[in-house]
Amino acid sequence: MITIHDLSKTFRKNKVLDGIALNINRGDRIALVGSNGAGKTTLIRCLLGEYVHEGEVLMDNMQPRLHRKDVLKKIGFVPQIPPPLKMPVGQLINFSAAVCDSDPEKMYAVSDKLGLDASKFKHQPFVKLSGGQKQKMLISIALGRASEFLIMDEPAANLDPEARHSFFSLLEEKKKDTAMIISSHRLDEVASLVNRVVELDQGKVVLNDQVADEVDMDSILDCEVRLLRPVTAFAKTIGDWGFVSDDGIIWKGAVAGPDRLRFLGVLSRYAGLLGGIKMEEEKK
Amino acid sequence: MKHLLLTAMADINESLRSRWFIIYTLIFGGIVVALFITGLTESRVMGFTGLSRTLVTYLQITMAILPVFVLLTTVRSVAGDREAGIFEYLLSLPVGLASWYWGKILGRFVVVFLPVVLAMMLAVVWAAIKGAEIPWGQVFFYTLMLLVLAWCFLGIGMLISSLARSADVAQGAAFIIWLVLLLFLDLILLGIMIQNGSTADTVVLIALLNPLQVFRTGAMMLFDPQLVLLGPSAWVILDTFGHTGYLIYSIVYPLLLGTLCAWLGYFFFKRGDLP
Numbered sequence: 001m002i003t004i005h006d007l008s009k010t011f012r013k014n015k016v017l018d019g020i021a022l023n024i025n026r027g028d029r030i031a032l033v034g035s036n037g038a039g040k041t042t043l044i045r046c047l048l049g050e051y052v053h054e055g056e057v058l059m060d061n062m063q064p065r066l067h068r069k070d071v072l073k074k075i076g077f078v079p080q081i082p083p084p085l086k087m088p089v090g091q092l093i094n095f096s097a098a099v100c101d102s103d104p105e106k107m108y109a110v111s112d113k114l115g116l117d118a119s120k121f122k123h124q125p126f127v128k129l130s131g132g133q134k135q136k137m138l139i140s141i142a143l144g145r146a147s148e149f150l151i152m153d154e155p156a157a158n159l160d161p162e163a164r165h166s167f168f169s170l171l172e173e174k175k176k177d178t179a180m181i182i183s184s185h186r187l188d189e190v191a192s193l194v195n196r197v198v199e200l201d202q203g204k205v206v207l208n209d210q211v212a213d214e215v216d217m218d219s220i221l222d223c224e225v226r227l228l229r230p231v232t233a234f235a236k237t238i239g240d241w242g243f244v245s246d247d248g249i250i251w252k253g254a255v256a257g258p259d260r261l262r263f264l265g266v267l268s269r270y271a272g273l274l275g276g277i278k279m280e281e282e283k284k
Numbered sequence: 285m286k287h288l289l290l291t292a293m294a295d296i297n298e299s300l301r302s303r304w305f306i307i308y309t310l311i312f313g314g315i316v317v318a319l320f321i322t323g324l325t326e327s328r329v330m331g332f333t334g335l336s337r338t339l340v341t342y343l344q345i346t347m348a349i350l351p352v353f354v355l356l357t358t359v360r361s362v363a364g365d366r367e368a369g370i371f372e373y374l375l376s377l378p379v380g381l382a383s384w385y386w387g388k389i390l391g392r393f394v395v396v397f398l399p400v401v402l403a404m405m406l407a408v409v410w411a412a413i414k415g416a417e418i419p420w421g422q423v424f425f426y427t428l429m430l431l432v433l434a435w436c437f438l439g440i441g442m443l444i445s446s447l448a449r450s451a452d453v454a455q456g457a458a459f460i461i462w463l464v465l466l467l468f469l470d471l472i473l474l475g476i477m478i479q480n481g482s483t484a485d486t487v488v489l490i491a492l493l494n495p496l497q498v499f500r501t502g503a504m505m506l507f508d509p510q511l512v513l514l515g516p517s518a519w520v521i522l523d524t525f526g527h528t529g530y531l532i533y534s535i536v537y538p539l540l541l542g543t544l545c546a547w548l549g550y551f552f553f554k555r556g557d558l559p
Binding site for chain 2: 045048050051052068069070071072073075077079081082083084085086087091095096098099100125138
């Protein structure tokens with residue numbers, strides 16, 4: 001589906017991408033990881049045809065730069081930093097739907113699933129939305145139109161646990177027919193969503209590997225966390241995940257399947273306080 | 285075509301919401317209103333004698349403000365949008381680069397041109413209310429001149445935006461260009477150049493290449509066909525071009541210059557990094 005051959009990009013004398021070679025097929029869900037300055041965003045911009053570069057990027061044998069409209073029609077993109085657009089939400093949806101030959105109602109439907117009633121914000125400038133609302137809107141636009149390739153730069157970073165679960169469920173629906181690149185600084189943020197990891201370092205691919213693909217993106221884990229004593233800071237943190245407790249000792253809640261590693265990462269900060277953890281996948 | 289119109293509409297809506305547009309509209313509407321309120325249009329002896337005097341004053345003021353306003357707002361918004369990441373997102377949508385670029389120019393042109401023309405129409409309505417004769421020929425030519433002046437500086441603004449990588453650099457370049465054109469407008473500067481040994485041909489050439497000077501002389505010619513106000517240089521203009529010839533030049537030259545700059549801007553935009 002996508003072939004990247006000897007891709008290099010230089011800004012003045014600084015080589016940001018250095019001879020990248022990758023093949024991406026339908027059904028691939030790639031975690032694109034690497035530290036700041038590794039070249040993730042530059043690679044994404046080359047895939048979107050936004051940068052001129054050396055080497056070759058082909059999507060279904062078409063170059064993104066030369067066949068912009070045909071290539072970009074197939075790509076849904078969620079940027080890491082929402083653009084400071086002053087246009088109202090309704091206008092942004094209509095504009096995006098019109099240029100993508102898509103139905104705006106589908107975008108509204110996705111935003112509903114993510115817990116954002118976009119029709120309520122129709123007349124509000126996009127830039128005035130909160131960080132989480134902006135992220136939901138951009139995801140709604142990317143997933144609310146037909147696409148064969150999704151490029152998402154830290155897409156779930158600003159989402160609450162409930163919206164993350166809805167987002168993962170939406171990805172589950174698309175995973176068979178779509179290739180995905182999910183960019184992140186940290187592998188644990190996206191590990192359970194992907195079946196392949198590509199790590200960049202100083203513009204080069206240093207890891208390109210398949211990973212176990214047994215997590216159902218739509219799954220939910222019932223969790224119980226037992227503490228040795230109540231702690232206010234922990235209560236605040238786990239409260240953000242939607243957990244509740246009567247006594248501040250036993251906390252109960254649900255975690256989206258792909259979020260399990262992230263959740264355990266959060267718990268690890270309080271390792272000394274933990275008396276026990278129980279996680280069980282809900283049966284469908 | 286659909287994408288071009290969608291981009292133009294998006295740009296128009298974006299501009300209508302911005303603060304610069306409100307200030308811009310108030311300035312041009314305000315100039316016309318101020319001309320009437322201060323009585324500048326009234327002859328001391330005859331009272332309100334017609335629209336020509338108002339229009340020529342309005343045009344002289346517009347000539348100083350319109351170019352710098354068009355240049356600064358264009359480069360600020362285009363280069364600023366790129367810097368803020370708006371290009372990265374909107375250009376990830378399947379819009380052709382030509383539709384995007386020319387759609388942006390079209391939208392901006394409508395927004396820049398409308399308030400100026402509406403202010404002119406306001407003057408016409410005022411004259412009609414006062415019962416003065418309306419010189420439709422002058423109104424038509426002045427409007428056309430404003431249109432090509434706006435287009436010319438919009439083209440220059442888009443070229444600067446395509447070449448500059450940051451909004452600050454773009455703004456600085458725009459301001460310097462405006463300042464240079466304004467300096468070469470100054471008759472004193474032209475006088476010094478002649479004193480320092482520049483040939484008359486060079487001075488005339490500079491005057492003919494400067495779109496501000498071309499606009500100024502063209503506007504003056506409509507009000508004063510023999511260009512008495514301009515002095516001896518009027519002979520060169522009238523001998524070389526003739527009255528109608530210069531009027532045509534004052535429309536065609538800024539139009540071509542703006543188009544050339546806009547096209548060059550597109551050329552650089554298309555072959556470079558977009559965000």
